[in-house]
Structure formats: structure tokens, C-alpha cells
Amino acid sequence: RVTIWLPMIPELAIIMLACTRLGVIHSIVFGGFSKEAVKDRIQDSNSRLLFTSDETVRAGKFYPKMADVVKIIDAVHTIEQVIVVKRSGNEIPHTKKDIWYSDFIANESENCACEEMDSEDTLFILYTSGTTGKPKGVKHTTGGYILYTSFSHRIVFNYKEGDIWYCTADIGWITGHSYIIYGPLANGATTLMFEGVPTYPDVDRFWQICEDHKVTHFYTAPTAIRAIMRFGDEPVKRHDLSSLKLLGTVGEPINPEAWTWYHRVVGKSRCPIVDTYWQTETGGIIMTPIATATPTKPGSCCLPFLGIKPIIFDLEGNEVTEADEGGYLCIAQSWPGMLRDIWEDTERFKSTYLTKFPGYYYTDDGARKDEDGYYWILGRLDDVIKVSGHRIGTMEIESALVSHPSVAEAAVAPFPHKIKGQAIYAYVTLMQGIKKSAKLSKEIRMHVRQEIGPVFQPDVIQFADALPKTRSGKIMRRILKAIAAGTEIGNVTTLADPSVVDDLIAERKKLDIEIG
Template sequence: VGGKAKEVDRNQLIECGDSETLNMYQNHQVNIYTSLLYSNDLFFLMYLREGNEPEETTQITYRELLIQVCRFSNVLQKQGIQKGDRVAIYMPMIPELVVAMLACARLGALHSIVFAGFSAESLCERILDSSCSLLITTDAFYRGEKLVNLKELADEALEKSCLLLKHLRRAELGTSDSPSQSPPIKRPCPDVQISWNQGIDLWWHELMQEAEDECEPEWCDAEDPLFILYTSGSTGKPKGVVHTVGGYMLYVATTFKYVFDFHPEDVFWCTADIGWITGHSYITYGPLANGATSVLFEGIPTYPDVSRLWSIVDKYKVTKFYTAPTAIRLLMKFGDEPVTRHSRASLQVLGTVGEPINPEAWLWYYRVVGAQRCSIVDTFWQTETGGHMLTPLPGATPMKPGSATFPFFGVAPAILNESGEELEGEAEGYLVFKQPWPGIMRTVYGNHERFEATYFKKFPGYYVTGDGCRRDQDGYYWITGRIDDMLNVSGHLLSTAEVESALVEHEAIAEAAVVGHPHPVKGECLYCFVTLCDGYTFSPTLIEELKKQNPIVTFILKMKKLRLREIKSLAQDHTANKVGFKL
């Protein structure tokens, strides 16, 4: 992988049920950062950066990244950061986010990235759980039309050392302005007043100006931790998923190469945020390990208009495109024209990630976005798995709309019934994996017992995904949704994903979220939240049509913007307490 390496004995691979050590590779040393950058052409483009505004563009080479990461590694060392320390990063999708995480990797420190859309409370919880000694954030940023003051949220979250990046205030760099002044930028933002804790807060640009361009990397064992990333979790305290240096890098590099059929001339674009595992694996580590050129996007799909994504595809000649079914369904409701007004001729492979994609969205993605000529790779994986587990291979796997198809190389899935018995042939039940893979998480930070109880206790000897799955007569795998999203209505076990998919078959429905609600007779009944496609109105007639199409549905409610995760979290929290929830 790079650095001082020894041959790995196959006997050092563990059985999946032995979670005591999870040592995939022993006596194998590496620095993930040097493997990512020194192995690639330093003058090759690494990122094509697209800001919130279409005119905000930057090109970054591997050499430029190398210099910036070395400088920031020296900055961190001067702040006392060393191997094994935890560093919290709370930043939008800007190049400095990548610089910060790779600088941590260069020093052997663990980065813990917190999605910039999370609240001060969520940030505080994650910082305290992993005992972070430093927080890196920005002054503020725009997300579409919305101004987000990250420094204000960071101040709410903690009273620890904060290293602050000027983002909206970039035009002022090098001046002697007061930190509390409003930043004069292209878009006025008079509401941004940066609070400053003298002696505690530090400016990124000032420290970087004094830093040297070279920094010796810290060599790590392959099983040393690389980062902590917290899962949101529908209920309970978020889990700090720990991934390690050697196995994780190997797995994301390999899955990126084969799942996206990567070639050196490709331009890859994953629309996720680096605050999620998709961004870690397929914006930072996977593409860099393959020497790829990627798009780094700070904006949102609907700003300044709903054709933004396809405009960027044409602008940078994107060949491989990776996004979420939620984004696809969101853009579907605006019709085909915002897509077809752009060429998209460069596209070759289209990917989906984050949740099962319903067949209607899959077909729109294939027919409209891909013009019926691009392979669709519908990938199933988790924060805990590090990389793709079930996925088609473009051009090699016959596609079925909505199916994650087959396991990736070396992945051994099984479907179990409630008794833990493996089901053969056509079957539906619990999705588990029978043997380990390089990218498997090693522990829950600070709580190994929770790791064992969550992933191995229910079915000893198997890694339990927590997802339901169906295998059809051709051996294709279909994810039916989280097991905790299974509802028991009048004695019938129903998957929320299947009901949601049925609802969006109606031409008026853009998105749907289904949750259970206690019912005195049925046990549970279904509340369905929907958003409408443009040109349709919410009416009693529409409600009757949807109920006729889905007789098990009890209530249907319209929402302007669907926040599926928040809706389901609210419903599950209240259902667990047996009190229901108020609408």
C-alpha cells in the first residue's frame, strides 16, 4: 500500500464473529496520505471546485494539495496535535476540508468530521464523545440562498480551542481588519458577525502563512485508526464508527476503480457531502487513491435553478456521476426539460447511494438523465462497511430497476429468517454478511461492547446490517429497508420502502415517507407524508386515489419539503415510548 510493508499471512484474516481484535493486516505499516498523493502525477488535476455560485470555480492539482496539506500538518503539530489525537472538523464543501482531513491522516491523528448541516448540540455531542482536542471550522457559508453562521454554532457547541477558516471573508486576507467586521464579498451578508475569543480562536490563513511546505509523515500500522465518523442513528446515541488505515484505503480504492469503471481520463463527480461516509470514501480517499480528477461541489441541486447539476456535468465534462435517490426524486418533479436542455453527452456511468431507489426514479434516471445509454450502478453499503457491498458492475451486470444486484468481490451475503437460519433461493429476511472484508469498521469509539451487541449479537457469526432484503429467482438482491422500518399492520409485516415506492407510482407524487403510528385495533397504521410534482394540487380526490391504490394507508399528509430522516426519527422515538406522535 506504501511505506514499510510486510507480506500478509492469509491466516491473519479473522472469522466475522471474532470481533475482539478485527486485525485484518498485522505488521503492515503505511501512511495513507503519502499513498494518496506521492503515488500520483502531482501536476494532474485533483479537484474541479464548484462553489455555491456558478462563477466560483477553482482548479486544484495534486501538487498544490500536497503543499497545502504539508503546511497544515505543520500547523496542527504546532497546536500540539500528534498521532492518536482526535480533531473535529465542522466545515462546508470547500478544499480546506480535504486539506484538514488529509493533514490529520499525515500525522496519524483521527479526524472526526461533523456535517455542516448539523446543530450545535449534535456537534457538541460528537466532540465530547471522542474527546477532540481541536475544532476546525469556518466563519460562515451559503447553502443556496441560506446563510449558515458556522462559527456561531461552534461557539454554542463548546468552549475548546477553535481554528477558524475565512471562507466568506476570503477577499480580506492579508488586511488588518477586525475579526468582528462584516465580510465584503460578492453577495452581501450583513448578518455575519464573527465572535472572537482572543487567545483561543486562531485564523487558518495566518497560521498557514507561517508554515513550512514540508512535513515528515507519521508511519502507522495498517490497523491504526484513520478516522471516526458518527452515524446519525434513528434512535439512541450516535455511534462513533472507527475505520482503520490499511483495510479502509484498500477497499475504497478497489471499489472506486471497479464499480465506476474508472479510467485516468475520467472526471468523477459524487454529489454527497464529505460529512457523510459517501464523501469520505468517494470524494476524498477512493478517488485520490486512484489518481482521479473529481468535482468538489459546495452548492445544492436547485440553486440558482433546478438544472444546476446538469449544467455542471456539461461544464466539466463529467463521465461518472454518483448521487442519491432523494436528489433524483426531487429533480424528477420539475420534469424532463431542465435535464434535456443540457447535452450530458460525456456521461457514461450513473450511480445511486444512500437508500434503495424505487423503480420509477431508476427509470427516469436511466431514460432521461442517461438517455438510455449509461449503466446504472445502484450501490448498497453503510457507514460501517466503508465501501460498496452489493452493486452492479457497469457494462458487466444486467440491470434490474431498483435492485442492488450482486455482491462485490469477496463479499459473502446471506439472508436469514428470524431464527437465524440461512435461506436459499428466492427468499426475504435479514441481510447479513458471512465473512469480513477489508473495509469493515473495527469498533464503536470508546464502546466496543456496543459494537459487538449491535452488529454480532443477534446472529452470532454474522455481521448484521439491520436491513431487510429479498433475493429473487435470478439471485438478484433487493433492499427492502431497515428492519426497524418494518411495520406490523393487522398481523401483516410491511416494508415502509415498498409502500413508499407504491405511492410514488402515482403521477402526482414526487416523494413519499411512510411511518407507523399506534392503532387500537390494527396494532399499527400508516401515516404517509408526500410532496407533489409541479402542476398538481393536494385535494380529497387525490387522497382517495392514493388510498385506492394503497388500501393499507390510513392518513396522507402533504408537506412542502420532505425530510424523510427527521420524520422517521420523530416517529420512531415516540413509538418506542408508546405514546405516538402529534402532527
């Protein structure tokens, strides 16, 4: 096995494709992970080689990596050699095992025979979070995975020869594996890689890239859309986006307000939006509209992809048949792109995905199906707040919050209440130029009351300059729950900016909140 811990530079794609050509299993670790996270993944996979870089560049700043690598090598003894890509050229510490990437490839032949593989041979391992805390090494196979990613890329996005494909994900996550590298390249597509953040050096970075490279297909996350929405329409309007044919979203459900802005402002009300649902474990998209063919509904991932048979169960294991009634989303039969195992832990594979509802793949997500047969993802079923006996998903409250014109982004968490059992604590990020005030807080609470009812009006609104997010853009709800309840925060090393937590705690202390 080979572990790759690199930023979004060309060598990352080159090395992973070289592994595939040689029949070597790669394990890519997101470049923003801590040394402890990298060490754990190397140990679990027993990797022999580590590819890394001297430094990483993010938003114009250099972040050293080799000091961490030295500590990793001291703790992990399976690594035989460390190959270092020169990203900055600054002075760095070295280990006895490292060699520059340029020297590593200097004497290699330009020709390399392709290793013949069985369709069920392991292609790669990709670690994803587990409920126990230990990451799961999701194992994908050569034939089924590449078939599924290439087929879904071509059909879902209506890809045609000559199109310019731009997925803004990081290759350290499954979206980057499937829809920057394997899917598009298997279809002969031109795929665009981006190293950086969407707001640096300016908030129009995405649109500058789309204009400069005549991008036709743009695929990004709702959290990125909401972050950019804060700055209004002007950064988008200053660029010629006439090359765009299609817009896509991935990573989490998109709230209808962000969907509408994306369609109207970025897509000029002419580009179809493909709201896709899938997981690291599914390998590729499993719920989606088909571009130009499926009528869409803002916030819905629409219908199952070809060959996918979803079913929704209640707590007792009975199929949910009533329209708009939520339950546990499962898949009734296998498909080519699904994971085959958890690396070196088949029992965990069975207990996590195949045991809760025997005979079905368990997604660990909630969903509902409306009267038209369209699916709506509710997120993790533990993301539910129960107020005075009334259950509601956090996403529904958050959607009501961001439908207020002053709100750019919102997240809610429960906290104990001596009368209601749980109360609603809302963290709200305002649009650029909007000033926080007690009057605005009251106005937002009344807005939620009108949108979804008085029971679910937030008890507390805390204005926040930023929310605690991982470097992939996912909100760390565990931290928000802890701050709201005044309990232990826990580990914050996976956050893009841990200082956000300190700011939230400081603001929380200023609020007079009685914990039940």
C-alpha cells in the same frame, strides 16, 4: 484527534488529507449539525484541535458558526486551539483560543514528510447514529479502508484515467469520505466537490455542473433524484450531458420509478446505473452491479461485491433459502474496509454488530434474494407495518405511491387502529403544477390498491409540500410516525428545515382521524 466542522470548501479536503499525511486521527462532523451534536462528538473523541469556518453558505444564505463555537469551547475543555477558515469575512465573535486559518498556515513549510503508519492504525473516526441515541464513533483503519475504497471505486464504476468523477455527497458523511476523497484520489481521479443544494439557484444545478465540467461519472442519492423529478424533464434536457458514461445511486434503496426516470431522462437510456448498497460501518460498497458487466433490475442492488458473502437469516437464526422471502441481512466473513471498533467502546461494537447472529456481521437491514440471486434491500426491519396481521415494508407501499404520475415523493407511517391493529398513514408530495384534491387522494388510494392489494391501501393521505429530512436528505421517519399517531414529536434540531414539522402538524389537525 482533530475535529473538523467545515462546509464543503477546499480547505475541508486539504485539512483531512493533511491529518492523514501526519498520522493524526480526524473526526469530521457534518457542517449542518447543531452545536450540541458537535460538542458531543468532540467530547467523545477528546479532540485537541477544532477546524471550523466563520460562516456557512447554503442556498445563497449565510449561517453563522462562530457563535456556536464560543458556546462549544465554554463546555469542552480538551480543545487547545480553534482554527477558523474565512468563508464570508463578516464580523464574528471570537474565543481566546481561535486563530485564522490563513495565519495558522502562513509560516509553514511547503514540504512535509509523510508519517509511516501501520496498516491497522486508526485513519479516522466518523460518528453515526445509534439506536440508544448516543452516536457511535466508527473507527476505520489506514490500510484496509484505503485499499477497499480505491479498489471498489475503480472496479464498481469502471473508472478509467481521465474520467471526471462527481459524487454529490457531503464529506461529513461516509459517502463523502470514501467516494469524494479517499477512493477517487487513491486512484488518481479528478474528483469534483460541490457546496450547495441541487435546486439553487435553479433546479438544473446538477446538470449545469455536469455540462460545465464534462462529468463522466455521476453518483447521487435517490432522495435528490426524486426531488429533481418533481420539476419534470425540461431542466435536464436543456443541458448537454453527452459526457456522462455512468450514473450511480447511494444512501437508500431507489424505487423503480425514480430508477427508470434517472436512466431514461438523465442517462438517455445509454448510461448504466450502479445502485450501490453499503453503510458507514462497511467503509465501502458491499452490494452492487459492476458497471457495464452486470445486467440490472430497477430497485435492486444486484449482487455482492468481490469478497463479500451475504447471508439472510430469519427471526430464529435459520438461513432463509426461499426466493423473495425477507430476513435479516448479515455478512459471513470480514473484508478490508469494515470498521474495526467503536471508538472507546468495544463492548458496544460487539453487541451491535457481532452478537445477534454470532460469527456474522449484522447490518441491521432487511433484504430478500429473488430467484435469479439478486438482492433487494428492504431497509430497517422496524420499518414494517402490520395491517390486520399482514406485514409489509414501508418501502413497498411508498414505491406504489410514487408510481402514480402525480406523486413526486411519498413516505408512510403506521398509526394505531382499533380493528386492524395498525393502519397506513401516507404523506404525499405532488409533482410541480399538480393541485391537491379529495378526488386525487381517492385516485392515489385506488392506485395503491391496484398495485399491491386492498389490504395495503392507505387509510389516510396527507398532502405535504415537503417531508422532514436531515441535511443529508434522509427522511426522519420517527417524526412522521409521531405526527400520524398524534404523539410527542421529540427533537427536531437535526432537520434541514424544522418548520416542515409545524406545517405537517397543522395539516394533520385538519384531518378527522380516529386513533385506535
